Amino acid sequence: xxxxxxxxxxxxxxxxxxxxxxxxxxxxxxxxxxxxxxxxxxxxxxxxxxxxxxxxxxxxxxxxxxxxxxxxxxxxxxxxxxxxxxxxxxxxxxxxxxxxxxxxxxxxxxxxxxxxxxxxxxxxxxxxxxxxxxxxxxxxxxxxxxxxxxxxxxxxxxxxxxxxxxxxxxxxxxxxxxxxxxxxxxxxxxxxxxxxxxxxxxxxxxxxxxxxxxxxxxxxxxxxxxxxxxxxxxxxxxxxxxxxxxxxxxxxxxxxxxxxxxxxxxxxxxxxxxxx
Numbered sequence: 243x244x245x246x247x248x249x250x251x252x253x254x255x256x257x258x259x260x261x262x263x264x265x266x267x268x269x270x271x272x273x274x275x276x277x278x279x280x281x282x283x284x285x286x287x288x289x290x291x292x293x294x295x296x297x298x299x300x301x302x303x304x305x306x307x308x309x310x311x312x313x314x315x316x317x318x319x320x321x322x323x324x325x326x327x328x329x330x331x332x333x334x335x336x337x338x339x340x341x342x343x344x345x346x347x348x349x350x351x352x353x354x355x356x357x358x359x360x361x362x363x364x365x366x367x368x369x370x371x372x373x374x375x376x377x378x379x380x381x382x383x384x385x386x387x388x389x390x391x392x393x394x395x396x397x398x399x400x401x402x403x404x405x406x407x408x409x410x411x412x413x414x415x416x417x418x419x420x421x422x423x424x425x426x427x428x429x430x431x432x433x434x435x436x437x438x439x440x441x442x443x444x445x446x447x448x449x450x451x452x453x454x455x456x457x458x459x460x461x462x463x464x465x466x467x468x469x470x471x472x473x474x475x476x477x478x479x480x481x482x483x484x485x486x487x488x489x490x491x492x493x494x495x496x497x498x499x500x501x502x503x504x505x506x507x508x509x510x511x512x513x514x515x516x517x518x
Contacts, residue, residue, distance in 0.1 A: 255285040261320030269337035275496040277317035279481040310365020311390035312346040327354035363396025373414040392424025407446030421483035454479025
């Protein structure tokens with residue numbers, strides 16, 4: 243069922259963030275910063291935009307999501323649990339032995355995961371293949387691919403972008419989680435990445451810049467992408483790494499560190515206060 247109420251979507255996104263913190267804390271391992279930054283994006287996709295049904299997870303005509311930045315699996319697992327693909331209790335098994343919720347998403351273990359990812363730069367190539375297959379089969383599926391801004395340092399991203407434009411893949415929507423931080427620093431300091439919009443436009447994409455935490459703006463951006471014909475679209479979502487947890491926000495050190503008990507309690511208290 244499509245959720246259209248903005249406040250409801252905000253509340254779902256907040257629940258997704260709680261799930262992320264729960265997962266990483268219980269595992270004492272994982273990537274909270276980039277997971278928190280893409281929580282609103284995933285919420286809008288799964289609850290407002292994508293043609294999907296948790297009761298029919300293998301429907302061949304469903305839309306697909308490729309989380310190319312696969313280390314942010316906690317966000318994907320949390321939104322899938324909220325959507326009803328599996329019990330939220332399973333989030334506590336994240337990264338545990340014998341858990342299906344591995345540190346990177348595995349399509350062979352988790353219903354709702356459309357592609358196994360984790361090796362950065364490869365997800366967009368897969369998404370391009372999915373979009374091309376949908377065109378060839380006249381299936382009408384839309385393919386969404388979330389990439390990290392640090393990830394787009396990878397050359398394979400731009401090879402895939404050229405292929406997407408060459409084949410007029412207007413059913414492909416790339417979302418750049420532009421939180422401006424990667425593993426060990428700012429993106430502009432690591433590889434000098436700037437003018438992301440201009441780069442994608444030079445590769446033939448229709449480009450939209452948007453506040454990646456503004457639900458209404460995200461919905462409008464995805465609507466515009468659906469109306470764009472003859473070329474793929476990239477949505478450059480300006481986000482904050484660690485969004486929703488004050489001591490994690492815009493801090494590179496929270497890229498891949500789990501909170502201790504005290505930090506966990508502070509984070510959950512802040513998130514619980516959002517809906518009160």
